[in-house]
Amino acid sequence: MTTLTKLRARVSPQAISKVTRIFNGTLDDIFAELFQNARRAGATRVAVTAEHLDDACLITVDDDGAGITDPIDLVSLGQSDWSGECRTREDPAGMGFFSLAGLDTVVSSTSAVGSFSLGIAGDAWTGEADIEVLPWDGPRGTTIAFHFPPGPDGKLERTVEAAARFFPLPVTYNGKDLARTDFLADAYKIIERDGFRIGVFRDQHSPHVATLNFHGVTLKHAFPVIKEVHHTQWSVQVEIVDAPDLVLVLPARKEIYRNAVLDHLVELCRRAIFSVIYAEPLHRLSFEDWLEARSYCPDFSQAARQLPLWWPTLARDDYREVPRFADLETGAAIYDDTDSFDAVSFGRALRRSAGDEPHKLAGPEPLAFYEPITNIIGYPWYDGIRCFVRTGECFTHDGGAPAEGDETLTLRPDAIRLELTDQHGRRLDIETDFVIQESDDSWGDPDCARIALTQSSELSPDDLTDLIIDAVFSPSDDSDADSYDTQETRFRHDAAVRAHAILEGEDAAIIAGIRMAFADRIAWRIPHGRTLNLTWSRGGSHLQLADAGEGSDQ
Structure with missing residues (x-):
């Protein structure tokens, strides 16, 4: 039996050997993570280029951000050199770069304190081989180039376009500006509060549509839906503006971590929906929903007398x-x-x-x-x-x-x-x-x-x-x-x-x-223009087809 009276949690060194399994290694994950890193570094734009080779595709992601100060932070799982302000506002996990784990990758970066370039391949990702740090003479920012297996025609382009659609910075692909869209463009009304933009939607709810935009990373979360009685259905979508305590479950970032801030956001969503209904000419809220609405607004009118x-x-x-x-x-x-x-x-x-x-x-x-x-x-x-x-x-x-x-x-x-x-x-x-x-x-x-x-x-x-x-x-x-x-x-x-x-x-x-x-x-069997004369009894029957003009005695 152990005699220890105190201990402290730690990360096993063997964890790095499993790094290639932390992420799915899809282009969706890679672009999402690299774009987020560029945004946190203060970049004003992101440029993606792709060169299709015989057996692979060489993809480059370039930004004009603050650059990477220490290359060791880049390849240390769970560690990063983000500024204190960034850490306070977003609590970055230091894992995003490892979405590239397993791929032949070259990183070149220039920061305020220096420049470097390094290549990572094979065993270097799992800590079993050294990574050589080389000099680099390039502009301020970071360039990441990696080889990715070839895919179906157009898939790469569609993936980059999807990653850029709701991203807050302009993105180019092979020199062409990619379209960006307001995540809440179709909202009936937008309400901004406590670091969130909450879009209230009328009769547009679908479980297949993303409901949260986390600085360009979109995901589906079951935010409140309020259905009036045989009337309008109200739902919400949320865009993060400045909510440092709302974080995503790591490493995949496919769902929101459940904490008090998420509970607060859910309450804000319900309040936002009720505030929109309050301004409508009439409503048909259930009695239970109306009682809740009155907790936010005591003079909330009763449902229409209909x-x-x-x-x-x-x-x-x-x-x-x-x-x-x-x-x-x-x-x-x-x-x-x-x-x-x-x-x-x-x-x-x-x-x-x-x-x-x-x-x-x-x-x-x-x-x-x-x-x-x-x-x-x-x-x-x-x-x-x-x-x-x-x-x-x-x-x-x-x-x-x-x-x-x-x-x-x-x-x-x-x-x-x-x-x-x-x-x-x-x-x-x-x-x-x-x-x-x-x-x-x-x-x-x-x-x-x-x-x-x-x-x-x-x-x-x-x-x-x-x-x-x-x-x-x-x-x-x-x-x-x-x-x-x-x-x-x-x-x-x-x-x-x-x-x-x-x-x-x-x-x-x-x-x-x-x-x-x-x-x-039977009637459909009688030819057009003909008459059926029928006599039927237990003693016998008589049927005769006659022309329509002939007498009924036949």
């Missing part, structure tokens, strides 16, 4: 677009339907009441119904709206006698009344002529749905068929199921038979079924 107009949910809807939002009208109410049977029944009652305004209820107490939005529960204006659910229905016969305990699948009462109750226990009765209810197996078979239709209803067989389909038809998406069209055609046939039976009797239903089957499967 809700989507009520529209029935149909059984076949896998995905349903939210109806358009509209300002609340006088007599605004919410209807929270439970399923498609409830929704279709209520929708029929409203259409029967208000005609071409399918979300309104006419009568002595006119109401305009809207969809419930759970994310905004809590706003005083929303909680003050009457919210109805269906609590029952009443069928009456013989001028008012209720139909009790009738479980038949088809009812033809004299009157139907839907009973609704709001959150305060107050009831609302709505007269209608149609109700459809779920029963055993009704999701797959229109004959199993329980349907009540008043004796005086003016619904046609086609209208009733559509109501049954809307409430009941839910197509199967199993891999071995028929196509949607085939399932819908089959279901419509059965629904139409049921509708004709209710409204016109069994004979009419049989004829309707035959007519639909004939139209679907």
